[in-house]
Amino acid sequence: MRFFLLLTFFIFSVGSGNGCQLENSSTEATKDWWETAQFYQIYPRSFKDSDGDGIGDLNGITSKLEYLKDLGVTAAWLSPIFTSPMVDFGYDISDFFDIQPEYGTLEDFRALIKRAKELDLKIILDFVPNHSSNESSWFKKSVKREKGYEDYYVWHDGKINATTGDREPPTNWLQYFRGSAWEWNEERQQYYLHQFAVQQPDLNYRNPLVVDQMKRVLRYWLNEGVSGFRCDALPPLFEVLPDADGQFPDEVMTGATDDPDDRDYLTTTYIENQPETIDMVYQWRTVLDDHKRIFGGNSSVLLIETYSAAWFSMQFYGNRSTEGAHLPFNFNLITVMEQKGLSASHVQEAIDLWLNNMPAGRTANWVIGNHDKRRAASRYGEEHIDAMNMLVMILPGASVTYQGEEIGMTDGDISWEDTVDPWGCNSNPDIYEQYTRDPERTPFQWTSGSNAGFTDGPSTWLPLADGYETVNVETESSADRSHLKIYKSLVALRKSSKTLQNGSTKYGILEEDVLVIRRSLTNSPTLVVLINFGTETKTVDVSQFDKSLTANLNLLIRSLDSTKTEGTGYDPLSLSLEPAEALILTTE
Structure with missing residues (x-):
């Protein structure tokens, strides 16, 4: 591919015990738009309501595109907007070719695309390939074994219990949302596989008709003017082939939990990360590249959701003969901290895990939150949100921001009675908080007024998070200093700095924390960049990390509670950092 040949070749080396150094072979590189893009995830149901029903919609998004432009966003990624019964709030799609009526119409979508293009913003759609809704016409036809749809989904007769004579599911496989991954269909007299909710039957990608159908979905929305896709839940796309008798193997217990309904109770050796999944991503990349070749215009981007280990995730990038995803999502800044806690050494570990495993000539990306994880400010601590936003903007490659991270939004407090997420609803009042994703999906906070400016209606689909009276766009825009203004400074620096776009990267631990x-x-x-993740003041000598850094460094950007002054020079040989303080300095 032409752009591939232009990418800079990277060489990794470990430097003086201070972490990793990523070097460029040239001082300038020609990059495609997505390689240094600022992606902004919108959860449509919670972004902006335009008609007073308490549910965000497409016209609400269109009305706020100028806000995204002002932030400096390159592309907005919309969580699913397609026709859906909303059991999983859009991730259970009944019609992949139309818009959910709560969100608007196809004409509303076209108006959004038109306005985005006027503002030079790109729109990325959420592609949900693993499953459909059980209300899809495809599934209904498959239940009836209509011609061409007999094997559209993963069906199985199940097993007969030798002791009781009862029919049982084919395997012990578990779904993500708790309980068996198999559901009996009375009409068809077979079980179907669903790795998510019962209402989300898994499509059968070993059927070429399904493969062709989903490629048609991609082409349809490319023709509507989108600039690419974020592909949801790729690890379970394929399951292992059955044996000669048509039977699937059982998974074994992990020992990670005593809860037999929790997916972590069993391994996922046979239901995730199959090699065919990698090839399917390569096929989708070909669809995107063919569209550009035929119709011209900018590249369309393919972003892949995978929480898999590096050995599997890195294959999504492609190989020597085939292009794959432009950006497999890098969740290391989330997962490592979830497992080990926030510290300087754990952040370094998260960076290492990606940059030390990424194939040469590929582009990194950095993510600190999304609609499936508690909000970044709640997970890392509100005092660290500026530092984490600095990381995703300063590290090489593309950045991804989940709506609200720019203003420091925190989780909502959602009671069992108000819980609507199927993952939480499939549990019980004693444990639902471990599973529900509602707290990170509360409505966006635009103002300190009624319903945080999210809707003119009397109520919101989820309760507002506490603190919206001060944590909102209106208040932070008018404040002298705020998380929002710091975030905008970070984006502006990233877009204007050749060093950030093309420069080499070295990182490590200067002092503990x-x-x-x-x-x-x-x-x-x-x-x-200097970040103190500890709870005590630290005085550091930056020259211990880089012997060339001995002259005063000029302060460009500081975290909200820092008492230092932008535009002032600071001695790198003796620089004091308060707890949670984060700074960006320059030799200029």
Whole structure:
């Protein structure tokens, strides 16, 4: 591919015990738009309501595109907007070719695309390939074994219990939303596989008709003017082939939990991360590249959701002969901290896991939150939200922001009575908080007024999060300093700095709890990031990390509670960092 040949070749090396150094072979690189893009995830149901029903919609998004433009966003990724019974709030699609009526119409979508293009913003859609809704016409036809749809889904007769004579599911496989991954269909007299909710039957990608159908979905929306797709839930796309007798193997217990309904109770060896999944992503990339070749225009991007280990995730990028996903999502800044807690060494570990495993010539990306994870400010601590936003903007590659991270939104407090997420609803009042994703999906906070400016109606589909009176766009826009203004400064720096777009990267631990990142480029200013993840004041000598950094460093951007002054020079040989303080300095 032409753009592939232009990508810079990277060489990794470990430097002086200070972490990793990522070097460029040239001082300038020609990059496609997505390689340094700022992606902004919108959860449509919670972004902006235009008609007073308490549910966000397409016209609400269109009305706020200028806000995204002002932020400096490159592309907005919309969680699913397609026709759906809303059991899983859009991730259970009944018609892949039309818009959910709660969100608007196809004409509303076209108006959104038109306005986005006027503002030079790109729109990315959520592609949900693993399953459909059980209300899809495809599934209804498959239940009836109509010609061409007999094997559209994964069906099985099940097993007969030798002791009781009762029919049982084919395997012990578990779904993500708790309980068996198999459901009996009385009309068809077979079980169907559903790795998510009962209402989300898994499509059968070993059927070429399904493969062709989903490619038609991609082409349809490309023709409507979208700039790419975020592909949801790729690990379970394929399950292992059955044996000669048509039987699937059981998974074994992990020992990770005593809860037999929790997916972590069993391994997922046979129902996730099959090699055919990698090839399917390569086929989808061909669809996107063919569209550009035929119709011209900018590249369309393919982003892949995978929480898999590096050995599997990195294959999505492609190989020597085939292009794959442009950006397999990098969740290491989420998962490592979930497992081990927030610290400088754990952040370094998360960065290492991606950059040290990423194939040469590929583009990294950095993510700290999404609609499936508790909000970044709640997970990391509100005092660290500026530092985490600095990381995703300063590290090389593309950045991804989930709506609300720019203003420091925190989780909502959702009671059992108000819980609507199927993952939480499939549990019980004693444990639902472990599973529900409602807290990170509360309505966006635009103002301090009624319903946080999200709707003019009397109520919202989920309760508002506490603190919206001060944590909102209106208040933070008018404040002298705020998370929002810091975020906008970060995006502006990232877009204007050749060092951040093309420079080399070195990072490591300066003192206990202090992370340092250096971005440098020949004939351009060097940028230095310092973050104190600890609870005590630290005085550091930056020259211990880089012997060339001995002259005063000028402060560009500081975290909200920092008492230092932008535009002031600071001595790198003796620089004091308060707890949770994060700074970006420059040699310029």
